[in-house]
Amino acid sequence: MPEVRLVGPEGEQVGVVPTATALKLAQEADMDLVEVSPNSTPPVVKIMDYGKFKYEQAQKLKEARRNQTNTILKEVRFRLKIDKHDYETKLKRAEGFLQDGDKVKAMILFRGREQSRPEQGYRLLERFANDVAEFGSIESRPVQDGRNMVMVIGPLKNKAEAKAEQNAKRDAARARNTPAPAANEEETEADA
Numbered sequence: 348m349p350e351v352r353l354v355g356p357e358g359e360q361v362g363v364v365p366t367a368t369a370l371k372l373a374q375e376a377d378m379d380l381v382e383v384s385p386n387s388t389p390p391v392v393k394i395m396d397y398g399k400f401k402y403e404q405a406q407k408l409k410e411a412r413r414n415q416t417n418t419i420l421k422e423v424r425f426r427l428k429i430d431k432h433d434y435e436t437k438l439k440r441a442e443g444f445l446q447d448g449d450k451v452k453a454m455i456l457f458r459g460r461e462q463s464r465p466e467q468g469y470r471l472l473e474r475f476a477n478d479v480a481e482f483g484s485i486e487s488r489p490v491q492d493g494r495n496m497v498m499v500i501g502p503l504k505n506k507a508e509a510k511a512e513q514n515a516k517r518d519a520a521r522a523r524n525t526p527a528p529a530a531n532e533e534e535t536e537a538d539a
Contacts, residue, residue: 354383354393363389420499422452425475427461427468438478445482445502448509455496468496476500 353361353369356376364372373380373394381400384391421444423437441451453475455468472489479500486501502509 348390350389351382351392352387352389354391356394369394419449420452421449422454425453425455425471427455427457427464427471429471438475441475441479441500442482445479445500446509447513448502448505450486450502451479451483451500453498453500457494457496462494465491465496472496472498 348366350363351366351369353364353372355361356378361372369392370380376394378394379397381393381395381397382390383393421441423441423444425434425437429437441453444451453472455471457465457468461467468491469489476485476498483500483502485498487497487499489496489498504512
């Protein structure tokens with residue numbers, strides 16, 4: 348291209364200049380001339396250290412990959428005639444999954460004549476959804492699939508937020524459990 352739009356090393360707009368001038372300015376600055384936007388007219392180029400630029404891009408990509416989390420679908424199974432204590436145990440388990448940022452698939456297994464009473468399954472799943480409403484919301488309503496009835500509940504906070512919250516709690520707990528600095532020991536000796 349005969350002309351390019353040049354951006355300086357500090358991000359300042361130099362303007363439209365001949366390509367040869369842009370190359371000369373880059374050589375004088377002991378840097379590279381990198382084409383940033385080839386599809387624009389005229390193409391946008393920037394004076395920068397290309398090796399450093401590649402390194403920073405790789406670091407950003409690595410950081411993004413580290414912070415990326417996959418939401419897992421955890422399953423909690425019920426029977427239609429579940430005991431109160433068993434229900435509470437499954438409820439606590441589901442709350443833990445939701446607090447960790449995972450989705451919960453609540454499933455009721457019907458046996459024999461229980462299949463003729465799907466309304467009881469709907470009531471149980473609605474009760475379950477109301478009990479975990481503090482931690483998650485219904486993503487898919489109860490649906491009967493053969494001998495099973497399934498409902499999916501999604502967490503209110505995503506996995507990354509839940510992980511950050513857990514790390515903050517862990518760090519706070521560590522800070523409380525660390526022993527007092529040595530300066531306090533000197534004060535107690537002086538008091539004695």
